Amino acid sequence: MNRKILVIFSSIVMLLPLSGFYLNGTLTNLIKLEYINSDNVLSDINSSIKNGDLIFQTSVSSQSKAIQLATKSKYSHCGIIYQNGKDFYVFEAIQPVKLTLLSTWINRGKDGKYVIKRLKNGDKLLTPPVISKMKNVGERFKGKNYDLTFEWSDDKIYCSELIWKIYKEATGLEIGRLQKLKDFDLTNPVVKTKMRERYGNNIPLNEPVISPEAVFNSNLLITVKSNE
Numbered sequence: 001m002n003r004k005i006l007v008i009f010s011s012i013v014m015l016l017p018l019s020g021f022y023l024n025g026t027l028t029n030l031i032k033l034e035y036i037n038s039d040n041v042l043s044d045i046n047s048s049i050k051n052g053d054l055i056f057q058t059s060v061s062s063q064s065k066a067i068q069l070a071t072k073s074k075y076s077h078c079g080i081i082y083q084n085g086k087d088f089y090v091f092e093a094i095q096p097v098k099l100t101l102l103s104t105w106i107n108r109g110k111d112g113k114y115v116i117k118r119l120k121n122g123d124k125l126l127t128p129p130v131i132s133k134m135k136n137v138g139e140r141f142k143g144k145n146y147d148l149t150f151e152w153s154d155d156k157i158y159c160s161e162l163i164w165k166i167y168k169e170a171t172g173l174e175i176g177r178l179q180k181l182k183d184f185d186l187t188n189p190v191v192k193t194k195m196r197e198r199y200g201n202n203i204p205l206n207e208p209v210i211s212p213e214a215v216f217n218s219n220l221l222i223t224v225k226s227n228e
Helices: 003-019 025-036 039-046 064-071 102-108 128-139 159-171 189-199 212-216
Strands: 054-057 077-084 087-093 097-101 115-119 221-226
Touching (some): 077 128, 077 212
Antiparallel strands (some): 054 077, 087 097
16 A cells, blocks of 8 residues: 555544544545555556646536536536656646646546546647647746636636647647537526626627537547546
8 A cells, every 4th residue: 555545544543533433524535635646546647648638627616616507517627738857737727827737736626536638649640849839839828817707818718728729729620619608508597696797797698618518528539547
């Protein structure tokens, strides 16, 4: 057993008499965190992925539920995986757009669950020069603010928009079908509340949008790793 996991479980055994054999949510989450960070698990993940892979998760942010309901998808956040030395990172649009260590990114999602996808012909298309171009395109967005109103401009940017625009410019491919805001299900009370919070009474229904769900379901991608 991994040493970190052994230590945490030994601590649990010591706590059982005091807890009445009840593990609260905090302790359970700590176990999950240690498991995800174990060397064996990370080694298994790293051996399965490549530069340019896409990773999806269910975010625990305040807007995640609204995105899931509006897009009919469990996934509400995504990013591009890049390798730097021996470590893998996720290039993502949060606040601000940045690189995040892969293990940190996974831990931040709901229950540490994720799905990793790749271009069907990625070995041929995602050559070192193309990956370099993707990174250069991404540098233009690095440090920019997260786009809370999902506008199709480059002033601010959201997660699936970041992926779509990098792939489009670097490879010419459109990963996912563009839609308009009005194409989504905006009828749920949770969605309505979030829309009023962001737009007031002026909802831009004709604004082009690319959702995590549209990227996830692109027929250009295959699944290479999942712990769902």
